[in-house]
Each structure stands twice: as structure tokens, then as C-alpha cells.
Amino acid sequence: SSELTQDPVVSVALGQAVRITCQGDSLSRYYVSWYQQKPGQAPVLVNYGKNNRPSGIPDRFSGSSSGNTASLTITGTQAEDEADYYCNSRASSGTYLLFGGGTKLTVL
């Protein structure tokens, strides 16, 4: 199917590591990109491909992929990391893009 599935809500204690996952049939063929979005703001690219980080993104954000699952791992989670996170990739056909439903990360 041409869908990307994310857990709606994930919680993490301050300073701990957390993994946000994205599942989809197309992910065995294509890498994902990851976006952080805070309320009232445009999304921000935090990781893409085989663990590439744009300039200015802390190295605590790392990406990985195995089979049909891609993961964004945040190590040493900070309070400012509380946000919605979205994955994006190509559909199985390769002819269009799609976003996952998003994961709301709560930092306790």
C-alpha cells in the first residue's frame, strides 16, 4: 500500500533517547526525510537519506533504515525537541511523494 505509518504520540524523559518510526512498503526502495514542526511554524528538515543532517541541526538527530521501517533517533532529548515529527518518502510506484501521519513527541 502507498502509506507511511507513524505512532501518533511518543513520550521521552528529558535527557533520554527516543526513536520515532515510520513504516511503509516503499521504504525498502526509498529513503525518507524527516521534519520537525512546532506549533504555528513551518516544518524544518532535520534528517534525510542515509543519515544526512542539514547545517544547523544538532548531531543528536540521527536517521536509520531497515527493511520497511525508517527511524529518527534523538539522543539526549532536550525540552526544545518537543514537537511534531513527520516522515516523507516516495510511494511504492515512485511517481509521487507522501507524508506519514506525524508523531507528537512529548518531553517529560
Added chain:
Amino acid sequence: QLQLQESGPGLVKPSETLSLTCIVSGVSIGSPGYYYWGWTRQPPGKGLEWIGSISHIGATAYNPSLRSRLTISVDTSKNQFSLKLTSVTAADTAVYYCASDQELRSGGVLVNYFQSWGQGTLVTVSS
């Protein structure tokens, strides 16, 4: 520094056409490395939905669920690209974002990524 800015009406009547333009500054739309330019939207309180993308030479890719109502075009002379969505309903109410849509192939595997985004513009469909 690449910047994008959406412009267009904030209110559109049902059954009419939603038209938005994204003005690109700091980079030429035809610059090497910037292959595509895309639109994404976000209904209030909901997630992101990819709308479609266009290359500087006009090659397009559309969300299948919107394809029958959607046209994305590019004007390299004005360094901008545009979106037209016809026959809108309340379900098209959303914040609309434009973004640069770049591709990277790593080890034979492709990824698209939206590195630079506009601030977004809210379009409400209502009579």
C-alpha cells in the same frame, strides 16, 4: 540564501479556484541542485499533505488524490511557481506551504527532501 514566500487570497468561495504563487529569492529556480519546487498543505489541527512538485522545465508530479483538480506551473522569468486548485470545498481549507524539493541518490537509493520552506499561508474556503 534561499527564501520562499507564498502569496494569494486568504479566502476562496466553494466551487471556485484557489490560486497561490511562491516567489523564490536568493537562488534561480533553474539553478543546478534545485531540481524541483513543491507545495504541501496542512488542514487546521491535522498533518502534512504533499500536493505536488514541478521542475524548472515544467515536469510535474501530483498527489493522485488531487490530480484531477490541480495544476502547478513555473515562471522562470519571474523566479516563481504557482498552484491552481479548482472546485474547492471546505476540505481544502489549510495552510499552504511552498518549498524547495531536492533529490539525492545514495548507494542507488533515492530520497527527496524539502530543505527550505515558505512561512505558509492560510487559505480558508467559505462563502
